[in-house]
Amino acid sequence: xxxxxxxxxxxxxxxxxxxxxxxxxxxxxxxxxxxxxxxxxxxxxxxxxxxxxxxxxxxxxxxxxxxxxxxxxxxxxxxxxxxxxxxxxxxxxxxxxxxxxxxxxxxxxxxxxxxxxxxxxxxxxxxxxxxxxxxxxxxxxxxxxxxxxxxxxxxxxxxxxxxxxxxxxxxxxxxxxxxxxxxxxxxxxxxxxxxxxxxxxxxxxxxxxxxxxxxxxxxxxxxxxxxxxxxxxxxxxxxxxxxxxxxxxxxxxxxxxxxxxxxxxxxxxxxxxxxxxxxxxxxxxxxxxxxxxxxxxxxxxxxxxxxxxxxxxxxxxxxxxxxxxxxxxxxxxxxxxxxxxxxxxxxxxxxxxxxxxxxxxxxxxxxxxxxxxxxxxxxxxxxxxxxxxxxxxxxxxxxxxxxxxxxxxxxxx
Amino acid sequence: xxxxxxxxxxxxxxxxxxxxxxxxxxxxxxxxxxxxxxxxxxxxxxxxxxxxxxxxxxxxxxxxxxxxxxxxxxxxxxxxxxxxxxxxxxxxxxxxxxxxxxxxxxxxxxxxxxxxxxxxxxxxxxxxxxxxxxxxxxxxxxxxxxxxxxxxxxxxxxx
Numbered sequence: 001x002x003x004x005x006x007x008x009x010x011x012x013x014x015x016x017x018x019x020x021x022x023x024x025x026x027x028x029x030x031x032x033x034x035x036x037x038x039x040x041x042x043x044x045x046x047x048x049x050x051x052x053x054x055x056x057x058x059x060x061x062x063x064x065x066x067x068x069x070x071x072x073x074x075x076x077x078x079x080x081x082x083x084x085x086x087x088x089x090x091x092x093x094x095x096x097x098x099x100x101x102x103x104x105x106x107x108x109x110x111x112x113x114x115x116x117x118x119x120x121x122x123x124x125x126x127x128x129x130x131x132x133x134x135x136x137x138x139x140x141x142x143x144x145x146x147x148x149x150x151x152x153x154x155x156x157x158x159x160x161x162x163x164x165x166x167x168x169x170x171x172x173x174x175x176x177x178x179x180x181x182x183x184x185x186x187x188x189x190x191x192x193x194x195x196x197x198x199x200x201x202x203x204x205x206x207x208x209x210x211x212x213x214x215x216x217x218x219x220x221x222x223x224x225x226x227x228x229x230x231x232x233x234x235x236x237x238x239x240x241x242x243x244x245x246x247x248x249x250x251x252x253x254x255x256x257x258x259x260x261x262x263x264x265x266x267x268x269x270x271x272x273x274x275x276x277x278x279x280x281x282x283x284x285x286x287x288x289x290x291x292x293x294x295x296x297x298x299x300x301x302x303x304x305x306x307x308x309x310x311x312x313x314x315x316x317x318x319x320x321x322x323x324x325x326x327x328x329x330x331x332x333x334x335x336x337x338x339x340x341x342x343x344x345x346x347x348x349x350x351x352x353x354x355x356x357x358x359x360x361x362x363x364x365x366x367x368x369x370x371x372x373x374x375x376x377x378x379x380x381x382x383x384x385x386x387x388x389x390x391x392x393x394x395x396x397x398x399x400x401x402x403x404x405x406x407x408x409x410x411x412x413x
Numbered sequence: 414x415x416x417x418x419x420x421x422x423x424x425x426x427x428x429x430x431x432x433x434x435x436x437x438x439x440x441x442x443x444x445x446x447x448x449x450x451x452x453x454x455x456x457x458x459x460x461x462x463x464x465x466x467x468x469x470x471x472x473x474x475x476x477x478x479x480x481x482x483x484x485x486x487x488x489x490x491x492x493x494x495x496x497x498x499x500x501x502x503x504x505x506x507x508x509x510x511x512x513x514x515x516x517x518x519x520x521x522x523x524x525x526x527x528x529x530x531x532x533x534x535x536x537x538x539x540x541x542x543x544x545x546x547x548x549x550x551x552x553x554x555x556x557x558x559x560x561x562x563x564x565x566x567x568x569x570x571x572x
Contacts, residue, residue, distance in 0.1 A: 349483075349484065350482060350483035350484060351458075351483070352459075352483040352485070352547065352550060353426075353483045353484045353485070356422070356425070356544060356547060357419050357422060360418070360419050360421065360422050361418055361419070368458060369458055373455075376458070382458045382460075382481050382482075383458035404418060407417070407418050407419065408419070411419050411422075411426070412426075412431065412484070
């Protein structure tokens, strides 16, 4: 923002857009601090999906009739909206998938097994979500590629010296790392990672499931080869994910799933693939979900990613001022560049007991290992609670969490 | 207790549970165990290893466990190892069946008879039935006991 006044957002108006936030939980106001698992949906998204089903729904890319043409137009308009959202250079670089997990599996199959040689390696990091670990283990086991794990520092930042070491022998074909940790909140230096990967002759994939919600992402600025995010964490519906993949890579990659919509011609002897991205979208796609995602993108853009980022920075500052002050609370990770995700342990109680107590106060947090078991082992903790913020989170909710944690510790003392 | 915000949770976290959770009984390795099994709730991170020593006649002479987990899972394992000592394997399995009913529904129609007194000791855990996501914490120890009695070094899970 460089000297400019940070843009602000109208929290009351935003909260009024999310019907679920006025629900009561056990008689108490609902304090939702689990947006990192899945965010709530504004009326604008809900309405767009309902309107689509009520007025403009049919299958896409198939019917030579009005409704199908309308649906196809809306579906492709969603693709264009995603391309703008990521600042992709070409709308064809956007592939719709079922989820972030599906998108990473697509790359692990079509690029990891289909393009990479068994003599090559993939680098992931210690702070990956299981979705960016397991597909690569499966590719390793099926295709013989090597899997390397880049260390993180005790502060929870990617160890760039270790990344350089992992890249040094020139055998790495792909670096696949998170753009923002779903446990530590760490935002990784994407542009720098991409530069390091490219200099070593590797491609780079970013798991932006968390980052795309909290920051403006520019895939060309960071020079990502693959970028993945999901609709349901961005205030959109479940069932839709996005894979950004550079055109030349898509050209070289074999399809992941076979079926309708991904072919140019089919006979029993052979099939010819449709041009990308259709080649990677077999079967009826998540049409209604794409319309929902489009509405979600319109929604966050109407507020402004800069305003969202500034709001979140204020929440992070508040949390950093309050949470470490509570006796017995240990925060995982102290990254310099971080978003609104906080994992913590309480000395007197297990994460599940804490979550059950917080639930009684109407506060929803996640407890367990958050699909990042190796990361918890890295920090030597069995499990943690995680509070994650959304654009509707208020500073008062952060205070409520801090107060409740203090009381929870007393309860179990 | 200054946790006024959470007073209505005293049904779940009764003093006996907090006590067993903080200071679990029989929390040790039995080096001469005849049966062992591991129990794991992968989603939660609750993990335990159970040791059972059988008498020559087949009944449970001693039981102990080690592990990490929430107050509910630790208290349940603590109370279980206390109550199954001296029981026949069939009685222990029956208690496990009854306990699962208790944990899931809060009531146990078959908890009378010769094991009534023991089931009474387990009753403080019945509060979990109001917390569906926590039932598996309470039942993990009993699943692990079944796995141990089944004879293998099998992994039990109450997921």
